[in-house]
Amino acid sequence: METPRIGSVIDGFTLTERLRSGAMATLWRATHPDHDRPLVLKIPILDPGTDVSVIVGYETEAMIHKRLSGRHVPRFVSAGDLARIPYIAMEFVAGTPLAETMRAAPLPVEEVVRIGITIAVALADLHRQNVAHLDLKPDNVMMTPAGAVLLDFGLSRHAELPDLLGEESSAPMGTAAYIAPEQVLGDRSDAASDIFALGCILYQMTTGEEPFGRPATVPGMKRRLYHAPRPPRAIRSETPAWLEEIILHCLEVDRGRRYADAAKVAFDLRHPEQVVVARHRRPTATPGLAKRLLARFQKREEAAILGPSARARREAGPSIILAAVDVSGEHDRLAQAILAETKRLLDAREDSWLACLTVLRTEIIRETQSVDEHGRSVYINRLVALKDWARPLHLREDRVSYHVIEAVSAADAILTYADHNDIDHIVLGARSSSAVRRHLGSVSTKVVAEAHCSVSVIRLKGSAAS
Amino acid sequence: MRIAVLTDLHANREATEAALAAVERLAPDRIALLGDLVGYGPDPVYAIETAERMVSDGALCLLGNHDEAAITGPSGMTPHAHDAILWTREQLSAAHLAFLATLPLSAELPGMLLVHASARTPGKWPYVSQEKAAAECLAATDAPLVLCGHTHVPMIYYALPGREPVRFSPLPHVAAPLSAIRRHVVVVGAVGQPRDGNPAACFALLDTERAEISMIRVPYDTQETARKIGVHGLPDWLGLRLHIGR
Known part of the structure; x- marks a missing residue:
């Protein structure tokens, strides 16, 4: 293959500008009639006598980059046939190189x-x-x-x-x-x-x-x-x-x-x-x-x-587990069942980590009660109850955290927390479908429908029939 | 072109039917059978007649060492294989043997050589079960890709010129890349008697445009095959090993 230069056309890609290049490959801004977004061509330097590791490195990069997707890698466009004309074409990423920012460290x-x-x-x-x-x-x-x-x-x-x-x-x-x-x-x-x-x-x-x-x-x-x-x-x-x-x-x-x-x-x-x-x-x-x-x-x-x-x-198992539990009731069998399932998940992996979450409903129309009838903080009461719920797990302090979240929608609070913290697995309960609990039951339905991770829904056996 | 490559059916009807149903769903452009239609298993007539029908529909079919032993009588085989071939010969008609006798040791398709054991001395049935044997196999041909069976263990050997090949155990259903600058020996796992610890029937799907090959695994009723092995008085181990894929 000829030495690439500005204006060279490779498989339809026109090289327009030479970018910062390393010892193993040259990097070029490039355009292609089929792509409106700016592109980069990475062309390995394969002189006669090039060490085989350069070729294998290019082969590895093409093989892996081709299979990657998502916004944390440059979008892969195509790779040239290594036997004929090797290159990797990818999307140009506009941004600040971390190396530049780190000069100020x-x-x-x-x-x-x-x-x-x-x-x-x-x-x-x-x-x-x-x-x-x-x-x-x-x-x-x-x-x-x-x-x-x-x-x-x-x-x-x-x-x-x-x-x-x-x-x-x-x-x-x-x-x-x-x-x-x-x-x-x-x-x-x-x-x-x-x-x-x-x-x-x-x-x-x-x-x-x-x-x-x-x-x-x-x-x-x-x-x-x-x-x-x-x-x-x-x-x-x-x-x-x-x-x-x-x-x-x-x-x-x-x-x-x-x-x-x-x-x-x-x-x-x-x-x-x-x-x-x-x-x-x-x-x-x-x-x-x-x-x-x-x-x-x-x-x-x-x-x-x-x-x-x-x-x-x-x-072995999920790394970060979210247990969403309603601790407003006393000696709640459903809360105990959620605890048992949480324990099974935690036991799969000794370095897993548990976020315990309970939602304190805020009222839209009335002013939310911040103290109970005895003048104690509702928030603190819930936090105490949540810690008491998790106590039988005997988790070291570096494996667990507690969160009382005030929200209008429990499901939204759980989903937002899970997304923001990259939770691997959510455990929550579903009440029986009695009239009183119908609204609570819909929390699990919504979480299952919208969560981006696994969800275990715990229901007491026989309690679905109203 | 997409090619389904099946090998080492070993007279296992349940495994073959399950694999062929999967092949039909994948709708490849071609089908290749790399030999050892018979031996070990209880349904040699089914295996031969199925292969014959597939060949008349355009499939490639090669000769394996057990097929050869069915024609000429066993020599130099392990005791179980030996016993099974003696039984197999009793089941087959002259027409069945005549079909086996038509099978070639190897075949070529554009860019590849297909053979039961190895491109090196195909009729002596060497095993490609380590890097050195893969290198010898590649040295015996110019083809960039050799497809073979015989070991019952799926494996891909990647070779650069002048270097010892590198081996890789392909994962089930994950397409493994073939490289434009390398030559490859792909050892396809067995349909009828897998030995890689996974009892599911194995075959390969090669996609030449994408330069990828996948090992497809299909679970089947090993109990039924083992039962028939018992009924016909074949060695018990030949049935037991199907449950564990060894």
Whole structure:
């Protein structure tokens, strides 16, 4: 193939402008008569003698990008036949590269949180499509008004497709500043690697420093298995403890302790008051020389440090569960049944997390009663009742939160909460269809019809017949 | 072009009927049978007559090692396979054997070679069950794609020139990509006696335009097949293994 230049026409795409390009590929603005939106062509540099990994990287990117959809990836348009004329054509993404924003790091905490949520939401969407990015870094994130768009799937891994790149080489593939410890050891199978990279980005935005520097060698990259970075608060003391907690939770080397779901990172960034600051962190002190020498010669020990893949946890059950319960009645059998079902869901996964929600109906016509007949706050009464309802679950404080929401429509309140917090599974009750309960019953009907996740509707056996 | 590739029917009527019903729903442009119509299973007459009818309707059909053994008598087979072939020969007429004798060892379609065992010494029935055997298979042909059966375990080998092929276990019903710069050996799972731990009948759907191949799995009544195996006095294990797909 000829060297592409402005004005070149490739399969109907006309190159109009050369964009920032890397060592592996050139990027071009392009137009095509069949597409009115601006496009980008990515053309791999395949000179004679090009390393086979460049070809396989392009092959991987085309294979995976073609299967991705949604607003957090550039829309895929087409790919050229690799044997004839290789390129990937995609939608042009207008926005600010995260790398540009991060030049001003350290950034204000609100900015770190806002960007962190945006990236976590984009990652959750990618992971839902069975793809781990495996090269998440500021250069590969474009901030747009509609959210973060993730770029460059040349190192990515689709869980249901062959890992042609990983099979070519067991050398670490990624970017030294952001690569996860398991990737350093050649494991390309865990989407939690992206959460580690997200932790590096959050760290860098917060402190202005890269947590592990940019080691040029494999042993240098392996240091992150044994040496924890300086805590962000040691660099920038005004960092809130909860933000440090979230960052270090992303950077856990042991995947059994790291966040398994990007959606949970977004959740914690949105709800700092729910973040429990751990009392026992892994020691930041350097391990003794003997231990390090031993570790260097024991591959098995390295794998043990990483813990089990987070994939098993993601597949075991829902990560974030919402239990919506009416706690206005006493010794309510339906509330007990909702509790039992919630327990079964929680038991599927030890790191799952429960949001307990009860709706305090506000009246449209009359003024809402804020105190009961004894002058006690209705809100506090409900919160007490909600905590009492959840008590038999014996959940640690970092696995549960309580919400009393004032709303006109219980169904809308539940749906809004679920959407906003990327809830995986809702549990709620349905009353019998007696005249009094008909209105309440419609809550579950509406939630089932409109929720974007699984919903368990609990009904007492035999109670549907009025 | 969309091609349904079925192999290793092994005289399993229930599995074959279930697979062919799925093939009919998929409405491929062509159907290929990669051999081993008979052996192990209790319905060799059904399998041969079904294949004959499909061939007259335009399907390709190749010879497998069990088909060959049905013609010439078993040699060098495992005891169960040996016993089953002796029984099979008693069931078949001269016309059935004559049909088997017409089957070729391999066939070509544009851009692909079809063979029961391997492109390397097809009549010696080597197993493509690891990378080295896949490399040898590819070395014996210029075709960019080799479709075979024989191992009863679905597998795709991806090969770049001058490098050892990479293997991948395709997931059921997930289209696996074929690459324009690679050559491939696709080992199609068995219809009549799957051995990859999934007892459902397996066949492949190849889409040449999309450059993708999918392993389709179809559950069937293994109890009934196992019952018939028992009734005909064939070895019990041949029925038991159908329930567990081993």
